Amino acid sequence: MLQRAARAVDRWYRPVAAPERLAALRLLVGGFAVAYLALRMPNLLGLHGLGGFHPVGVASILPAPLPPAAVVAQAVLALLLGLAFTLGLAFRVSGPAFALALLWVLTYRNAWGMIFHTENLLVMHTLALGCSRAGDVWSLDARRARRRGAAPPVPSTSYGWPLRLLALLTVGSYFVAGVAKLRLSGFGWATSDLLRNYIAYDNLRKHLLGDWYSPLGGWLVGYAWLFPPLATASLLLELLAPVALVGPKLARIWALLAWAFHLGVWAIMAIFFPYPLLGLAFAPLFAVERLPLFRRLARPRR
Amino acid sequence: MTDTNAGAAPPPAEHPVAARPDRDADLASHRDRDASPADARDAAPSDAPPARRESSVWPWLVGLVLLGLSLSPMLRPLGYDSFPFSSFPMFAHGRKDAVTSVHRALAVLPDGTPVALPPRALGSDEVLQADATLRHAIRGGKKASARLCRAVARRVAGDPALATAVAVELVTERHDAIAWFAGERTPLSPPRRRARCKLPK
Numbered sequence A: 001m002l003q004r005a006a007r008a009v010d011r012w013y014r015p016v017a018a019p020e021r022l023a024a025l026r027l028l029v030g031g032f033a034v035a036y037l038a039l040r041m042p043n044l045l046g047l048h049g050l051g052g053f054h055p056v057g058v059a060s061i062l063p064a065p066l067p068p069a070a071v072v073a074q075a076v077l078a079l080l081l082g083l084a085f086t087l088g089l090a091f092r093v094s095g096p097a098f099a100l101a102l103l104w105v106l107t108y109r110n111a112w113g114m115i116f117h118t119e120n121l122l123v124m125h126t127l128a129l130g131c132s133r134a135g136d137v138w139s140l141d142a143r144r145a146r147r148r149g150a151a152p153p154v155p156s157t158s159y160g161w162p163l164r165l166l167a168l169l170t171v172g173s174y175f176v177a178g179v180a181k182l183r184l185s186g187f188g189w190a191t192s193d194l195l196r197n198y199i200a201y202d203n204l205r206k207h208l209l210g211d212w213y214s215p216l217g218g219w220l221v222g223y224a225w226l227f228p229p230l231a232t233a234s235l236l237l238e239l240l241a242p243v244a245l246v247g248p249k250l251a252r253i254w255a256l257l258a259w260a261f262h263l264g265v266w267a268i269m270a271i272f273f274p275y276p277l278l279g280l281a282f283a284p285l286f287a288v289e290r291l292p293l294f295r296r297l298a299r300p301r302r
Numbered sequence B: 001m002t003d004t005n006a007g008a009a010p011p012p013a014e015h016p017v018a019a020r021p022d023r024d025a026d027l028a029s030h031r032d033r034d035a036s037p038a039d040a041r042d043a044a045p046s047d048a049p050p051a052r053r054e055s056s057v058w059p060w061l062v063g064l065v066l067l068g069l070s071l072s073p074m075l076r077p078l079g080y081d082s083f084p085f086s087s088f089p090m091f092a093h094g095r096k097d098a099v100t101s102v103h104r105a106l107a108v109l110p111d112g113t114p115v116a117l118p119p120r121a122l123g124s125d126e127v128l129q130a131d132a133t134l135r136h137a138i139r140g141g142k143k144a145s146a147r148l149c150r151a152v153a154r155r156v157a158g159d160p161a162l163a164t165a166v167a168v169e170l171v172t173e174r175h176d177a178i179a180w181f182a183g184e185r186t187p188l189s190p191p192r193r194r195a196r197c198k199l200p201k
Helices: A002-013 A019-039 A041-045 A057-061 A068-087 A091-109 A120-130 A140-147 A161-185 A194-208 A215-220 A224-239 A241-245 A248-269 A292-298 B024-033 B037-043 B057-075 B127-139 B142-157 B177-181
Strands: B099-108 B114-116 B167-176 B189-198
Touching: A002 A161, A002 B057, A019 A041, A019 A068, A019 A091, A019 A120, A019 A161, A019 A292, A041 A068, A041 A091, A057 A091, A068 A091, A068 A120, A091 A120, A120 A161, A120 B057, A161 A224, A161 A241, A161 B057, A194 A215, A194 A224, A194 A248, A194 B099, A194 B167, A194 B177, A215 A248, A224 A241, A224 A248, A241 A248, B099 B127, B099 B142, B127 B142, B127 B167, B142 B167, B142 B189, B167 B177
Parallel strands: none
Antiparallel strands: B099 B114, B099 B167, B167 B189
């Protein structure tokens, strides 16, 4: 009985899949990570000018901030490894190397008193992809192998489990966020004025600190009745995230609602979560290899 | 395009993936069965190579470690926050009202008018990182506040948009955020000055 259950779990976690979907995720997640690092480069390079070094995660091994030259070197190295990861160049090495470099560079960025929760899932997905064979097709490695006359990769469980793991990490992160609300505030989080207070506080803080805030959020906090239903919906969305793993219809519905949730957060709190808003957080739940973006890669080669 | 079931054996690289009929909705249960190599072969075109099941050690090791770490904050002390594994406690703590203290960096014009400084004056283009820098300095006391004030003043002095500013102040204001958005802009108590420094010539 137990063995049968274990086999069923194993079959679910390690389905046979073709390599294209995993490769598409490598291109999407890697491409996003490279663009993100490039856009954040001024921030990454200017960290040593900030006060209040408070290391977290893997950066906890550092007793003091790194010298500016090392900060520049690690950011540039991560960017170069990211390009190799995305293009699938020596992926057996560049895959895990970029995952670790991204983990390190973004952890260091988060070690200055402010944790950017917009980056957690990106790093987790990159770590999972880096440990997989995501570079077997649609990559420079695959082109080189084809020139050498190597046989094309066959569908395998090696291409199935990373897809499951990425999906599990996505729904897991939402579920954990829902549990934190229950642990810290109980169901009162959904039924009280708590969300309204946070939205007012966060917008005012940003405005007084000379940054963008949401006038829409500022206006809406005048309507107290709006917030308990919004908070209840948000909490349910997080706690029910695992339903996305049940089947494609539920995945579609949940992903759409979660995307709308982030759009709402952007609209009323001016907090931009690029990874989910661009759909990348939910990409492991979809047949992303069929996106028009990849049509050229999927074309038969002669 | 939705497919939570990993996709059972679409054609290998040489076959046009996009050319396959979109049967995702129907394949939901079918694809779970596709975990077996035989089923996977059935689902693939007739000239496709056979599917493979490989060792389970590495997939389970990576999966258990990553998933375990990402779920572990649920078992940690309340409010645990780290990177990249976090309980995501932001906006989860009890907040019974919208009364809040906000630390600010202000440029002071010759007539005494205060002008809010953008986050970059505090050394970061990220507002919350700038906020953390400000909080850290103010918590650090007079010396730390004065040090940050001088650093901000140096940046302001180099900013042509603030050429007329004569000083920089770090202040703490206390507001009721909901009342503020309802039009009540006066702080709940007089702003508390934490540091003031002149702009370098």
